[in-house]
Each structure stands twice: as C-alpha cells, then as structure tokens.
Amino acid sequence: MIRILLADDHTIIRDGLKKILSTVPDMQVVAEAADGNELLALLRAGLPDVLLLDMSMPGRSGIVLIQQLQASYPALPVLVLSMYRESQYAVQAIRAGAAGYLSKNVESDQLIGAIRKVARGGTAVSAAIADKLIGQARQPLAALPHARLTARELQVFQMLAEGQGINEIASALSLSGKTVSTHKANILAKLELSSTAGLVHYAIRHGLLAEAGELGEASHTP
Template identity: 35%
Template sequence: MINIVLVDDHELVRTGFRMILQQQPDVRIKGEAGTAEEGLRLIRTLAPDVALVDVHMPGMSGIELTERVIRAKLNTHIIIITVVDDARFPKRLLDAGALGYLTKGCSADELLVAVRQVASGRRYLAPAVAQQLALATLDGNSGSPFDALSSRELEVAMMLVRGKPLTVIGDQLSLSPKTVSTYKQRLMEKLQVEHVIGLAHLMTVHGLLDAPNQVG
C-alpha cells in the first residue's frame, strides 16, 4: 500500500488528485494540507511514502518543505508539482532533492506512474520537464535564470511575489529584515529585474508561479 499526503493551496487541485488516486487499490490518501507548514507537520506525523507538493504556496514554499524533509532524513519521497509548460525548468528545483516532478497538466495515467515509481525510490521527471532539461544541456544554456539563485534567495523571491513585507518574510524565515533586504537586492540583481512585478512575470514564465495575478 502506498500512503500519500497531498500538499497544495488549491483545493481544486487536491480534489482532482484525490479523485484519481483513491480509486487505486494500492494507494491510500493519508492526509491533505493547504500550506507547506501544515504539510510538513503531516509528513512528520503520518510518515507517508509519498507527498505530492505544490512548488508555490503561501508562506513556506514546496522547495523549502522538500529541503526540510531531506535535511531531517524523513522517509517520505517528494513529488514536486510545477506549472512548467514550454518554459525552461529551473534546475534549482532538482537540487532541492525531490524524487518526482510533475506538471499540473499531467494525465491521470502519468500521475499514477509517477506515484508508483517514486514510492519505489526511483526518480520520475514529467516529459515536459525532461525535455526542457535536455534542451538546456544541448544548447549550452543554463536553462533558467533562477538556477543562479541560492535556495534561500529563491525562497525570498517566492514570498516577495506573494506581496509579503520584508518583516513578515524575516519572521517566517528567522532572518532580520535587513538580511531579507540584502537577499532581495541580490536576487533582483542576479535576475536583472527592478521590481516585484517584473519578478512575478519572470517566475510565471519559468513555471514557478501559477499566474501573474497572484502578486499582492
């Protein structure tokens, strides 16, 4: 039996995944969460085999959740859910340590293949993700500008486009507002954007943000 936890701030997405997965005799949904913080608590408490985790959520992101699971040496395998279509897939997401990477437009069959493969300890890359990584390798391109960011810089970027003030970001990441401001300045320079609207647009293009209207 494959025990699963769903972590996504969109209830409709969780419902869709649940409807597909709960019909399988070898799969059991152990819990659901609308935030990464709650998702991490469920993973620690329920110790599922697999967690399906949205890359971008309010507060802590799916990347940070994944890295915390890896650092804590928990036995749960993570499948990151991205919105990559034809954009360059950020290798930074691969660096986080998840075993699986799916796009939100995946088919039911692909979802099941990914879950079973990751549950057995093998990596699964959605075809769209694998294609973009292969193209980036072939043309010598680094792929995504977000590859230049550290995990913490990427975390700050994700919170900035949610409209969070520096003080709130500092509180959630246990950093001083001055340190957060330094991260902001550094990531803006690396990405060559001048404001948060531009940052949100860039994140949308590269599959890190669902839609530009999420700013604010």
C-alpha cells in the same frame, strides 16, 4: 497499498486529488497538510510511502522545504505537483532531493504512474520537462541568470513576482523584513534588474510563473 500524504494549501486541489486517487485500488490518501508546518508535524507522527507536495504553500515551502525533507527523511519519496511549468524549478527541486516533478495540468494516468514509479524508488518528470532539462543542461550558466539564485532567493523571487510585499514574505517565511530585503537586493543584482517591476517582467518573459496573466496587478508594483 501505497500510502500517500497530500500537501497543498488549496482544499479544492486536495479534494480533486483524493477523488482521483480513491479510484486506484493500490493507493490510499492517509493524511493531508495545508502548509509546511502542518506537513512536518504529520511526518513526525509517521511517514507515508509517497509525499505529493505542492511547490508553493504558506510558511515553509518550495525548494527550502524539499531540502529540509531530504535532510530529515532521506528515504521519503517526494513527488512535486506544481503550477510552475518552467524547467528551472524542476531542476532545483530534483537537486534538492525530490523524486519527481509534474505540472498540475498533468493527466490523471500520468500522475498515477508517477506515484507508482517514485514509490518504487524511481524518478518521475513529464516528457516536456525532461526535454527542457536536457536542453538546459547543455546551456552555459550565463544564459540562465536565474540559475544563479540560491534556493531561498528563488523562493523569495517567486513571491515577489506574484506581487507579495516584503513584510508579507517575511511573515510567510518566518524571516525578518531586513533579511527579505537583502534577498531582494541580491536577486535584483544577479538578474541585473533595478526594480520589482523589472523582476515581474523578467518572470513573465522567462515563463517562471504558471500564468503570466495572473501578474497584471503585480506588474505595476514599484
């Protein structure tokens, strides 16, 4: 029996995953977490066989959380199930220690197969992401400006592009507003941008968010 911990801040996503996995004889959802802090508390009480992790949750999340999990629980297979389709997030997640990365539009059979694979110690990514990873590995770093962002900068970048403000990000990540502002300045410098609006357009242009249409409001942020 593969014991699975689901970590996603959307109840409807967790319910959907539980419904899918309840039909699989060799899998059992043993715990659920809605944010990074709740997840860490559950892991301290006992490790599952596989952690199915959302890339973006309140509090600790994303690449920084994966790095923390790798440092504290190196034997725990982490399978990321994310709305972010762009290959750079997959690269960062795998480098941080994730055992796999799938988009949330993946078919149920693919998800079940990926869980079994990482539970056995393997690595699982979708065919589309694998192709992108190979292509990206052949590109010079200069061709991918956002590849120069650190894990924390990438996390702040995501949140800024989604329309979150400095104070909102600071609260979610338990950072000071000054620290978030510094990260923002570094991000803009590395991407050679001059404003949040430019950052949002960059995210849309490079496919760094799940749906560009969701950014209609954010694109007008000064």
